[in-house]
Amino acid sequence: MTxxxxxxxxxxxxxxxxxxxAQTHSEAYKDNIYVTGDLKPVDSVLKVKVGDMAPxxxxxxxxxxxxxxxxxxxxxxxxxxFVPAAWTPVxxxxxxxxxxxxxxxxxxxxxxxxxxxxxxxxxxxxxxQMGQLWFPVLSDFYPHGKVAETYGVLRSDGTSERAxxxxxxxxxxxxxxxxxxxxxxxxxxxxxxxxxxx
Amino acid sequence: xxxxxxxxxxxxxxxxxxxxxxxTAQPKVGDKLFDLTLPVPGERADRNYxxxxxxxxxxxxxxxxxxxxxxxxxxxYCPFCQKxxxxxxxxxxxxxxxxxxxxxxxIIGIGxxxxxxxxxxxxxxxxxxxxxxxxPDYDIHKKCGEVRTPFFIAVRLNANGTQDVTYAKxxxxxxxxxxxxxxxxxxxx
Numbered sequence: 001m002t003x004x005x006x007x008x009x010x011x012x013x014x015x016x017x018x019x020x021x022a023q024t025h026s027e028a029y030k031d032n033i034y035v036t037g038d039l040k041p042v043d044s045v046l047k048v049k050v051g052d053m054a055p056x057x058x059x060x061x062x063x064x065x066x067x068x069x070x071x072x073x074x075x076x077x078x079x080x081x082f083v084p085a086a087w088t089p090v091x092x093x094x095x096x097x098x099x100x101x102x103x104x105x106x107x108x109x110x111x112x113x114x115x116x117x118x119x120x121x122x123x124x125x126x127x128x129q130m131g132q133l134w135f136p137v138l139s140d141f142y143p144h145g146k147v148a149e150t151y152g153v154l155r156s157d158g159t160s161e162r163a164x165x166x167x168x169x170x171x172x173x174x175x176x177x178x179x180x181x182x183x184x185x186x187x188x189x190x191x192x193x194x195x196x197x198x
Numbered sequence: 199x200x201x202x203x204x205x206x207x208x209x210x211x212x213x214x215x216x217x218x219x220x221x222t223a224q225p226k227v228g229d230k231l232f233d234l235t236l237p238v239p240g241e242r243a244d245r246n247y248x249x250x251x252x253x254x255x256x257x258x259x260x261x262x263x264x265x266x267x268x269x270x271x272x273x274x275y276c277p278f279c280q281k282x283x284x285x286x287x288x289x290x291x292x293x294x295x296x297x298x299x300x301x302x303x304x305i306i307g308i309g310x311x312x313x314x315x316x317x318x319x320x321x322x323x324x325x326x327x328x329x330x331x332x333x334p335d336y337d338i339h340k341k342c343g344e345v346r347t348p349f350f351i352a353v354r355l356n357a358n359g360t361q362d363v364t365y366a367k368x369x370x371x372x373x374x375x376x377x378x379x380x381x382x383x384x385x386x387x
Contacts, residue, residue, distance in 0.1 A: 097275035097316070100323045131277050184275070188315040 032129075034087050041180040044161055047152030050176055054078075054167040057147045059115065059138040062124045067113065067136050070171070077110035077197050078167040079190070082148060084159040084181055086118045086126035094162070094184055095137075096130045101187070108194035109169075113138055117145045117160055153178060166193050224343030224366070231353045231361035232341040234259045234269075236306075236331045244329040248304065260359050265302040266385035268365075271342060271349040272330070273310050274320035279348045282370055283324035286348075290327050292374050298387045299378065306331065310339035310347060354384055 048055065056070045072078050083094055095114055098105075105112055112135040116123060119141040127137050140147045140160070148154040153161040164185055166175035175193040179185045225231070235256050239245050245252055249263025259267055270286060272279040286305070293299045307330035309317040317330040333339055342351070345368065352365035364384035371377045 093273065093275035093311075096277045096280065099277075100274065100280055101319060104319075129277065131281065184311070186313065186315075187319065188313060 032087060033092055036088050039181050041182065042161060042178055043155040043157070043181075044153050044178075046176065046178060047150065048165075048173055048176070050173055052173050053171050054080075054165065054173050055147075055150045056171075057150070059140055059147060060120060061136045061138050062120055062127060063136065065136070067138055069113075069167070072111060072169075073171050074169055077108060077169055077194065079105070079110055079112045079194070080151075080163075080165040080167065081112060081114050082151075082153050082160040082163040082165075083114065083116050084155070084162055086116060086122050092126070092129075095127070095133065095135075097184075097187060098135065099130060099133050101191070102134045104191050105194065108191075108197050110166075110194050110197070111135065115140050115147065115160070117141055117148060117154075117158065155181075164190060166190075166197070168197055224345050224349075225351050225363045226366050227363055229363040229366075231259060231351070231363055234338065234341070239329050239331075241329075248306070248329065259353060259361055260355060262304060262306075262355065263301070264304040264355060264385075265387065266304075266352055266354050266364070266381060267361075268303065268305045268381065269351040269353065270305065270307045271310055271339065271345055271347055271351070272307050272320070273347050274312050274316045274323075276347040278369070279320075280324070282348055283320075283326060285370065285374070287325065287327060289371070289374050289378065292378050293381075296378065296382075299382055299385075302387060303378075303381055303385055304328070308333050308338050311336055352381055352384060354386075 058068045114137045145154040148160040153163045162179045164177040305328040313334045314332045353361040
């Protein structure tokens, strides 16, 4: 009985003193965010590296266009922002932040392409909560996660990593950040990398 | 001996539970404000607005020269905080134009999960005239119950150094004249 009491007490102790997983939710999403809990920080192996030519792709956007990476060749630097999934924590914060710094992307003559493995209707509904986004949002839904797989950022559960690729006007990958999926990448680090492209 | 050990652990559990509840509960009207220590702003204009000196690295809300402080928990990544930023600026202007409220009611922002760089981006993007403090590791955000954003907390600064929460609400604060009137009333103005 004493051993049982001790066990229960220790269990209670651990339950009470373990901090809750911290995350910020904007009221914009109300109760519609699916809480994933802490996930394995990285669950894939990169298939490209800095200095490589970025693999081209063609993906549909929520605006009804077909977007290729190569259409920016010689014209714009490109940031690919893969986020794991719509309606999940962190992802729902990340792009609204990028949405208010278009000027910083413009300064580096860069465009942003947001990519998830969700389908178009899901992305449409989700991004509508973010306000009017200035950058294309692309669906890597079918064949499922093909672009994420090509870059080596498709996780074993079919979502993508939280990953940033900076690609210069020649189509060369200049920066890769496959970030801990549970955390938002530093905006400052990304902007610093963009400034190097000037 | 084992009984003493079990009793001691139960006591620790109860204490830890109380502390956890105290630290993670969302603020509500009538509460005393949680311990809120902030970095002294680098900008002189911000220090002048708050009425704090440039000495030291940190200050407490009680150090702010005001009757009442409105704290906005926000994030540069939060669409509603972005949308409401002009309204909060208008509230600031209304306070500054009101002879009774000017200098006695002040606004500060806390950027939950935001770095200094990110809070500065937010301030520049929306021309925010009041100080916005970074909370990169969510330390303050955890203390106020991990509220959704934007969340507004008004605290009356008492002469004895304590602060009473007089307003705590998620989302917009409604019409500015009515809200300012309620803030003035809470501030004893």
